[in-house]
Amino acid sequence: MGSASKQSNKPGGKGGVDRRTRIAELRAAEQRRDRRNKVIASVAAGVLVIGAIATGTWFVMDQNQKKKDREAAANADIPGVKTFGDLSRNHVKDKVNYPMTPPVGGDHNAVWLDCMGHVYDKPVENERAVHSLEHGAVWVTYNGKATADDIKILTDKVKATPYSLMSPYPDEQGTITLNAWSTQLIVDSASDPRVNQFFTKYVQGKQTQEPGASCTMGEM
Structure with missing residues (x-):
């Protein structure tokens, strides 16, 4: 073994x-x-x-x-939008008698309003707001018929949108007016779907006279 x-x-x-x-x-x-x-x-x-x-x-x-x-x-066409054709673009120091209320173009002040989502709680100068429109901004205005909900919705929309501004406009006929250069739309409520359509089409839209121009460093 x-x-x-x-x-x-x-x-x-x-x-x-x-x-x-x-x-x-x-x-x-x-x-x-x-x-x-x-x-x-x-x-x-x-x-x-x-x-x-x-x-x-x-x-x-x-x-x-x-x-x-x-x-x-x-x-796309937006029902109710009015256009005003070619408007003058001269810089002036005096007040301008505009043919539409609020104004959407014409001669204006050399200094624009801040319009990078700026919400003003008091009426602004027409001549400076018009200059902002020339730069491609949408200007939202409203009178005393606008409700607190309307103002809240519009405020949030403007604050979230560069090249837009908002201010009260007691003398306007419509409750809410959306203004772009040579373009205007009146609505009764901020919930109207045309509000968003107007922003989409006209913030820096084809109507802009000076695309890309600054919307900051303006003055009130």
């Missing part, structure tokens, strides 16, 4: 064969794991790439759709 045990430990013995077989099996199993992990990693990477491409494609399509929507809104 002693001699048989010694024989099994020799390099050519049964014990050596079993050990080499076991090592080969372990290596084969390890190689299978490596191949499986590589396949899983490749699939995961592919999923990530496809996801990134899909996300990028969706983002581009979404941006394109938003651009089309803005262009459509800019070209």
